[in-house]
Every structure is written in C-alpha cells, then in structure tokens.
Amino acid sequence: MSYILAIAGAVVGTVLLVLSQFNPPAFAALRAATSELTAPVSSGAAGVVRGIAAVPETIGTYFRVHGENAALRAEVARTHQALVQARIIVRDNRRLRGLVKLRDVTPQIVATARIVSSSAASTRRFGVLNAGRWQGVRPGMPVRGPDGLIGRVIETGPNSARVLLATDPESVIPVRRIGDGLPALAAGRGDGMVEIRSVGTANASFKPGDRFVTSGTGGIFAPGVLVARVEQAGSDSAPAAPLAHPDTFDFAIVSAPFLPPPPPPPPSARSSTSAAGITP
Structure with a gap:
C-alpha cells in the first residue's frame, strides 16, 4: 500500500508539473479549486493550533489578573478608609471653624x-x-x-x-x-x-x-x-x-443673656417702700 501510494503521488506530481508547463491556465484553475477545498480545513487547524498555543498564556493571564484584582481590592479598601477619615476630618474641621467663628462674633x-x-x-x-x-x-x-x-x-x-x-x-x-x-x-x-x-x-x-x-x-x-x-x-x-x-x-x-436683668433697687428705695408699708 505504501508503494502504491508513493507511485500514485509521483504520478500526480508529474502530471501537475507537466500541466503547469504546457497548460498554465488549467493548472491555475486546479490550484484555485484545491485552495478552496483546503482553506476551511487550514483555518480550522490554525484556530486549533492558536488555541492550544494560547493555553499557557491564558493560564498566566488568569493568575496575573487574579493577583492584580486582589491588589486593587486591597487598594480600594485602603482608599475607602482614607476617604472616611478625610470626611470625618473635614466635618470636624468645619464644625471647629464654625465654633471659632462663633466665638469671634459672640459677645460676652x-x-x-x-x-x-x-x-x-x-x-x-x-x-x-x-x-x-x-x-x-x-x-x-x-x-x-x-x-x-x-x-x-x-x-x-x-x-x-x-x-x-x-x-x-x-x-x-x-x-x-x-x-x-x-x-x-x-x-x-x-x-x-x-x-x-x-x-x-x-x-x-x-x-x-x-x-x-x-x-x-x-x-x-x-x-x-x-x-x-x-x-x-x-x-x-x-x-x-x-x-x-x-x-x-x-x-x-x-x-450672657442678651439683656442683663434689671439691677436691684438701691437700699434707700427699699427702706422707703418698707416704711410706707409697700412690699417691693
């Protein structure tokens, strides 16, 4: 079977060689038909090869992305804590500034x-x-x-x-x-x-x-x-x-109150009202 296939291949190659020398248009048409038949198979085989070749890269990318995701999550957590602390500081600062301003404008x-x-x-x-x-x-x-x-x-x-x-x-x-x-x-x-x-x-x-x-x-x-x-x-x-x-x-x-309470009456006024029998 091997000899038969080898002889058949040699015969086909000889025929194609003679055809390409003596009838180039027919050889071009045969070559185009062969390309049309083998193009899908070649494309599928190339896709399989690329997929197999991309397996190591995909695995490496997965682990790399997983590590980067964990690092980004940790950074977001740290940033969130810093943001909360910053908001607390801003709120306290605003409250203290208001208190200082209030002290400056409030008399007594x-x-x-x-x-x-x-x-x-x-x-x-x-x-x-x-x-x-x-x-x-x-x-x-x-x-x-x-x-x-x-x-x-x-x-x-x-x-x-x-x-x-x-x-x-x-x-x-x-x-x-x-x-x-x-x-x-x-x-x-x-x-x-x-x-x-x-x-x-x-x-x-x-x-x-x-x-x-x-x-x-x-x-x-x-x-x-x-x-x-x-x-x-x-x-x-x-x-x-x-x-x-x-x-x-x-x-x-x-x-202090806005208007201070009225002062008590002087002792002379109190004694005069008491002598007159009038309770102050």
Whole structure:
C-alpha cells in the first residue's frame, strides 16, 4: 500500500508539473479549486493550533489578573478608609471653624463647654454641660453651637449645668422669619421638632424652607441666631426642624443673656417702700 501510494503521488506530481508547463491556465484553475477545498480545513487547524498555543498564556493571564484584582481590592479598601477619615476630618474641621467663628462674633462669652449627654428617649429634652457655677454659668444663659441655638441653662452645679433644649415642650423662643421679619414663637414638641406659631398675625402662611432666627424679644437670646427651618407648609403654625442638634457636635458656647436683668433697687428705695408699708 505504501508503494502504491508513493507511485500514485509521483504520478500526480508529474502530471501537475507537466500541466503547469504546457497548460498554465488549467493548472491555475486546479490550484484555485484545491485552495478552496483546503482553506476551511487550514483555518480550522490554525484556530486549533492558536488555541492550544494560547493555553499557557491564558493560564498566566488568569493568575496575573487574579493577583492584580486582589491588589486593587486591597487598594480600594485602603482608599475607602482614607476617604472616611478625610470626611470625618473635614466635618470636624468645619464644625471647629464654625465654633471659632462663633466665638469671634459672640459677645460676652461665659464658657465653652462640652455636651456630655442629652436625652433622646423621653418626651423631655435636656442636655448636660461639663461647666457650672465655678465657670460662671448661671440659669437663664443661652447655649448655642456652630449651627444655631441649642437652648438655655435651667440648673447649674459646681461643674455641670442642665440645658433645656429648644425641642423640649416647655421651651418657647421668640423668633422672626428671615426675609420679611414675621414674628413668631418656636415651641418645642418633645419629639425632636419644634412648632412655629405666628404671633399677632392672622392667617400667616409658612412654606417649607422658611428659616427663623431669634428676635431678641424677652432679653435672653441675642437676635439673629438660627433656630429652625420649616419642613411642611402650614397656616398660623407649621412643624420645623431645629438647625442645631446637640448630638452632632461636642462643644457649645454659653453666653450672657442678651439683656442683663434689671439691677436691684438701691437700699434707700427699699427702706422707703418698707416704711410706707409697700412690699417691693
């Protein structure tokens, strides 16, 4: 069989050689037909060869990509931690800058104290400062932070003070609306919100986004301190969110009342009223 195939191959080669010499057009047509028949087989074989040759490279690429993926995941984790730390630093920096600015513009600062605790579960809203009578803190003094008014001092100890927060139901703060100066009262609701109530104006309308500041009426709170922002539209009254949250910053500023209390009458006046039988 081998001899037969060898002789047949030699004969076919001789015929093709003679054909290419004496009839080139016929040989070209035969060559083109042979190429058409063998091209698919050659393409498939070349694909198989390339696939087999690419196996080592694919394996190496897999391990390389796996390692790079692990390194990138670790880098993303480190970057995320750095981003969180940067956000914390930026927030603390903004809060401290606001506190420094507040100290610069607030007259008669009594003490800068740390808010050590605040009530959150009860309907009453109180905060505790780590400054008291020894630091000059007295009942009735307003307490504020970088974002706005917190409340006022109601009790003092040697080194601590209790603050009635603006959201407490017993808290009522005279305010005015930024823009038109509409007078109102910011009354605490006991649920972390305040209620803005109109004063002396019938059918006063409130819309979301209205901001209110202290008006200075009453002589305790200095005018112009941010208090609350209206959340829902209302007529004569509307719920509002306080702009200062004691649980979002560490320090607060205790300042003297906007208008000091009237001085006591002189002794001569007291003695004269007592002699006349009139109680002062």
